[in-house]
Amino acid sequence: MSVAAPPQLGTGPGASPAASDRAPTSWKGPLTYGLLGTLALVVFAVLGRPGTSTFSVATPGDLFHISPVGVPSRLTALVLSLLCLGLAALAAVRTRQGRPTPGWVPGTFAAAFVLAFLSWAVAGESIPFTGLLQGTLFLAVPLVFGAISGLMCERTGVINIAIEGQLLAGAFLAAVAATLSGNVYVGLVAAPVAGLAVGLLLAIFTITYGVNQIIVGVVLNVLVIGLTGFLYSTVLATDAANWNQPPGLRRIAIPLLSDIPVIGPVVFNQNLIVYLMYATVVAANVALFRSRWGLRVRAVGEHPRAADTVGIKVNLTRYKNVLLGGAIAGLGGAFFTIGAGLAFGREMTAGKGYIALAAMIFGRWSPKGALAAALLFGFAEQLRISLGIVGTGIPSQFMLMTPYLVTIFAVAGLVGRVRPPAANGTHYSKA
Amino acid sequence: MTSPAQPDPVQPDSARSSAPDAPAHGPADAGPDADRRPDGRDQAGVVHQILSSSWLLSLLALLVALVVGGVLIAMADARVQDASGYFFARPQDMLVAVWDAVRNAYVAMFNGAVYDPQAPSFQRSVRPLTETLTVATPLVLAGLGVALAFRASLFNIGAQGQIIMGATFAAWIGFTWQLPPGVHLVLAVLAGLIGGAIWGGIPGFLRARTGAHEVIVTIMLNYIAFYLLSYLLTTAAFQRPGSSNPVSSHLEPTAVYPLLLGPGFRLHAGFLVALAATVFVWWLLSRSTVGFRFRAVGANPHAARTAGMNVEWSYMLVMIIAGGLAGLAGTAQVMGTERYLTAGIAASIGFDAITVALLGRSRPWGVLLAGLLFGALRAGGVTMQARTGTPIDIVLVVQSVIVLLIAAPPLVRTIFRLPAPGKGRAPRPVAPAPAKEVQA
Numbered sequence: 001m002s003v004a005a006p007p008q009l010g011t012g013p014g015a016s017p018a019a020s021d022r023a024p025t026s027w028k029g030p031l032t033y034g035l036l037g038t039l040a041l042v043v044f045a046v047l048g049r050p051g052t053s054t055f056s057v058a059t060p061g062d063l064f065h066i067s068p069v070g071v072p073s074r075l076t077a078l079v080l081s082l083l084c085l086g087l088a089a090l091a092a093v094r095t096r097q098g099r100p101t102p103g104w105v106p107g108t109f110a111a112a113f114v115l116a117f118l119s120w121a122v123a124g125e126s127i128p129f130t131g132l133l134q135g136t137l138f139l140a141v142p143l144v145f146g147a148i149s150g151l152m153c154e155r156t157g158v159i160n161i162a163i164e165g166q167l168l169a170g171a172f173l174a175a176v177a178a179t180l181s182g183n184v185y186v187g188l189v190a191a192p193v194a195g196l197a198v199g200l201l202l203a204i205f206t207i208t209y210g211v212n213q214i215i216v217g218v219v220l221n222v223l224v225i226g227l228t229g230f231l232y233s234t235v236l237a238t239d240a241a242n243w244n245q246p247p248g249l250r251r252i253a254i255p256l257l258s259d260i261p262v263i264g265p266v267v268f269n270q271n272l273i274v275y276l277m278y279a280t281v282v283a284a285n286v287a288l289f290r291s292r293w294g295l296r297v298r299a300v301g302e303h304p305r306a307a308d309t310v311g312i313k314v315n316l317t318r319y320k321n322v323l324l325g326g327a328i329a330g331l332g333g334a335f336f337t338i339g340a341g342l343a344f345g346r347e348m349t350a351g352k353g354y355i356a357l358a359a360m361i362f363g364r365w366s367p368k369g370a371l372a373a374a375l376l377f378g379f380a381e382q383l384r385i386s387l388g389i390v391g392t393g394i395p396s397q398f399m400l401m402t403p404y405l406v407t408i409f410a411v412a413g414l415v416g417r418v419r420p421p422a423a424n425g426t427h428y429s430k431a
Numbered sequence: 432m433t434s435p436a437q438p439d440p441v442q443p444d445s446a447r448s449s450a451p452d453a454p455a456h457g458p459a460d461a462g463p464d465a466d467r468r469p470d471g472r473d474q475a476g477v478v479h480q481i482l483s484s485s486w487l488l489s490l491l492a493l494l495v496a497l498v499v500g501g502v503l504i505a506m507a508d509a510r511v512q513d514a515s516g517y518f519f520a521r522p523q524d525m526l527v528a529v530w531d532a533v534r535n536a537y538v539a540m541f542n543g544a545v546y547d548p549q550a551p552s553f554q555r556s557v558r559p560l561t562e563t564l565t566v567a568t569p570l571v572l573a574g575l576g577v578a579l580a581f582r583a584s585l586f587n588i589g590a591q592g593q594i595i596m597g598a599t600f601a602a603w604i605g606f607t608w609q610l611p612p613g614v615h616l617v618l619a620v621l622a623g624l625i626g627g628a629i630w631g632g633i634p635g636f637l638r639a640r641t642g643a644h645e646v647i648v649t650i651m652l653n654y655i656a657f658y659l660l661s662y663l664l665t666t667a668a669f670q671r672p673g674s675s676n677p678v679s680s681h682l683e684p685t686a687v688y689p690l691l692l693g694p695g696f697r698l699h700a701g702f703l704v705a706l707a708a709t710v711f712v713w714w715l716l717s718r719s720t721v722g723f724r725f726r727a728v729g730a731n732p733h734a735a736r737t738a739g740m741n742v743e744w745s746y747m748l749v750m751i752i753a754g755g756l757a758g759l760a761g762t763a764q765v766m767g768t769e770r771y772l773t774a775g776i777a778a779s780i781g782f783d784a785i786t787v788a789l790l791g792r793s794r795p796w797g798v799l800l801a802g803l804l805f806g807a808l809r810a811g812g813v814t815m816q817a818r819t820g821t822p823i824d825i826v827l828v829v830q831s832v833i834v835l836l837i838a839a840p841p842l843v844r845t846i847f848r849l850p851a852p853g854k855g856r857a858p859r860p861v862a863p864a865p866a867k868e869v870q871a
Binding site: 161201205215216221223227229230232233361395397404411412 | 588637644646647652655789821824827828832834838
């Protein structure tokens with residue numbers, strides 16, 4: 001994928017040696033920050049809209065009632081865009097000194113930029129802030145599972161384009177199994193099995209038969225869409241009561257934690273799949289970067305021959321991880337049906353698997369990053385929904401485009417180069 | 432699917448025999464150079480592998496896919512389900528029911544795709560065949576775009592977006608401008624070509640300049656194109672006056688592909704464009720210097736660079752041409768069959784085109800035949816759904832099983848116990864590769 005840079009062995013994403021290895025100091029970062037900051041200053045503040053932006057943070061059943069926060073739109077945007085420009089200046093100074101920009105800068109910049117945008121977009125209106133966060137998390141959950149599935153595979157060098165198919169298969173089997181058994185937890189167990197089955201096909205064709213991974217991924221997506229669509233029309237739609245009326249997972253409020261204002265009900269009053277998501281992110285991050293297993297997995301993805309030489313079974317590792325990834329994505333698929341309390345619908349994942357792929361890349365092949373990217377993409381979509389209700393001048397289609405545009409910028413190296421595992425997409429055979 | 436059912440002892444044997452079949456993998460991985468461009472090497476190997484599978488395997492793959500489809504059709508049939516309830520009492524009932532269900536579905540599919548003997552007139556009887564050609568037209572064009580990129584070992588997953596942009600450009604010329612008949616048609620086609628070429632050129636440019644992987648960029652551009660079109664269809668420039676739906680005005684009659692067989696048939700001149708494009712791609716790949724460069728870059732970018740070829744420029748050019756071909760597929764949609772622009776103008780043609788290119792083994796004439804086959808499956812699927820109630824989704828299943836099997840010749844050989852080609856040959860000596868590695 002990278003043309004110029006030779007692969008650096010064993011550098012995880014965000015690992016500091018990668019930054020110093022990067023050939024001459026790049027001004028792309030500060031430049032991008034500066035441009036975006038100026039844009040924010042001009043559009044959101046100088047040409048801004050008068051009025052007050054109101055963010056209501058109350059949720060029914062809150063322990064403390066917080067009255068809606070109203071801020072003057074232009075002034076807030078001005079302060080925030082100046083903060084953005086300040087960060088751009090900081091990045092410029094650091095780059096000039098040849099030192100890396102601190103890790104907190106991108107996140108803070110993004111937050112300030114988004115808030116400036118919000119205060120501009122909501123001017124004269126009110127937007128439920130808690131609802132925004134709730135929707136963000138809701139939309140991000142399948143993306144997180146999908147992205148972690150993708151990176152589990154890609155860390156061993158197998159590209160998983162079939163995330164979409166795995167999500168869809170998981171959603172399908174979760175709905176059917178939960179309806180047939182009348183028990184939602186049977187659906188929760190069935191979903192990973194469905195994802196695993198798709199993962200198994202991916203593994204057989206790519207690892208055993210050496211078929212190109214991208215081809216298999218694309219074709220498996222078509223296969224799953226065809227299969228689920230066929231079964232949906234012939235069985236699920238004709239006899240919904242027996243096949244497609246899954247019970248939904250209950251919300252479980254975690255005592256104390258769920259009483260925290262604003263954050264509590266959003267983060268700690270969710271159903272089991274969301275808690276499993278938190279656990280998956282933490283477990284995947286620790287396992288990949290802090291365990292012997294993770295080191296081996298990454299070795300297989302970076303330099304399979306070297307890994308083989310020291311006795312790691314390359315293709316066995318790949319098989320295990322592709323199956324694991326399939327199961328994780330399948331579990332994420334369950335969120336579409338039993339997680340949201342909905343019946344299965346034809347092609348209901350609607351390209352979420354591809355956004356998950358984007359989240360994985362934008363998150364630089366790390367679980368932490370995938371979580372952040374998925375939340376960002378979920379936020380972009382929720383924003384479209386919320387602002388659609390409020391009614392601003394921005395066409396909703398452009399907000400829907402954001403995740404994809406951001407990903408292109410990321411892979412093209414406009415906002416810091418992202419680097420995939422070196423052996424990504426290659427078939428390995430000993431001969 | 433079919434593979435797990437196979438007895439194990441056969442599998443390792445055929446897997447081993449597949450090694451000499453695709454020699455590009457082993458040595459490529461071993462060489463120190465392989466690290467620099469892992470994907471380029473492997474893609475070249477895969478393309479080689481796709482090309483080296485024989486027509487027999489394609490036919491057998493089709494057979495297996497139809498059997499898989501048949502199993503699904505039988506499973507979904509009400510009579511089969513009834514008969515399976517007393518299978519052990521009267522097994523022949525179920526077998527008859529299975530046979531009837533599968534036969535009826537496939538006969539209906541054939542009637543809808545090729546020839547319908549029950550139709551009242553000869554004209555109506557052959558109409559299905561023209562319908563197949565109509566459906567195949569955009570598939571062939573977009574399939575050529577995908578196949579051309581494959582030959583340069585680029586994965587053009589973005590045909591969908593390129594079709595959308597091609598259709599958008601062509602449609603805009605088609606309903607906004609007022610021009611004399613011939614000129615308008617040619618301009619609209621050119622606009623479609625350019626629209627697709629721009630959308631294909633972006634990933635080509637990014638790949639050449641920044642090394643951004645074209646798979647990711649093209650997938651993202653598909654969505655961007657879709658949302659861009661959705662947005663445009665809400666603007667005054669595109670939305671049909673007086674309509675609140677996101678649809679454009681009808682194209683001017685001067686900017687529509689003329690019908691080839693008169694008003695009774697949907698077959699339009701876009702099919703001739705598809706034929707011409709097939710000849711063009713054949714000429715480009717087999718007879719032109721540019722095409723030779725594409726193939727050289729696809730086979731081995733390092734060797735091509737060493738030979739003095741501009742690899743980056745080739746990546747860009749091939750994506751531009753590929754995008755242009757997919758853009759022509761967009762014109763076939765908007766100027767041929769639909770005649771106005773909607774957000775769903777590209778249907779799923781862009782993704783089907785990938786399977787078309789794979790089935791056609793990335794050769795122009797192969798793509799033409801594969802496009803016709805999938806066009807027939809599509810056209811027949813519609814009739815099948817109408818007559819027997821079998822959902823058209825079965826076509827997707829058949830299509831994807833075909834392509835999976837085509838891409839994995841050892842699997843088909845295992846299923847049919849075919850001898851592997853070159854099995855008699857002595858296995859390729861493995862000694863040199865490790866020796867080289869020790870030195871490095």
